[in-house]
Amino acid sequence: AAKIIRIIDNNSNLTSSRPIINIGKIAGGENLNIVPNYCEIRVNYRYQNLSPSAWLKLLKKLIISDKDINAKVNLTVDQDLLPFKSSLSANKIKRLTQILRAKTTTAPFYSEAPFLESKNIATSVFGLGNIARAHSQDEFVTKAELDRGIQAFSRLYKSTQKVEEY
16 A cells, blocks of 8 residues: 555656645555455545546556556546536626636636536635645645635625615
């Protein structure tokens, strides 16, 4: 397991984009007093221009070519979501960006938004901070960015409230 984790870690830049790879779960064996006969490693791979299936093919080649790994390795993809494209109309997107005072852009990251869109839930993605720092080892949000985010969400909330006339 450690050798496979090292391969994943050492080859996280298999594409020209900046993928985010997180080894989120390592588990194995049946009980504490028995030598495990298997190990499960769950990896979250967020991509820009390479699907998880394509990344997995590259990873399989690396593992198979490593002479130090003599275990049976089974690699699978749980979800292979397509890049996100909002179903919201151009007018709604324009209105959202006016309320939030945000710019529309493409972003080099994965989001759960395609899953929501696949369920016919109109979706838009908005976040605080600098996208270049998002989902990285050095991720942080400055106080000024947080303050702007609070103001943006406050404007969005107020825009959804109905004004009652007396």
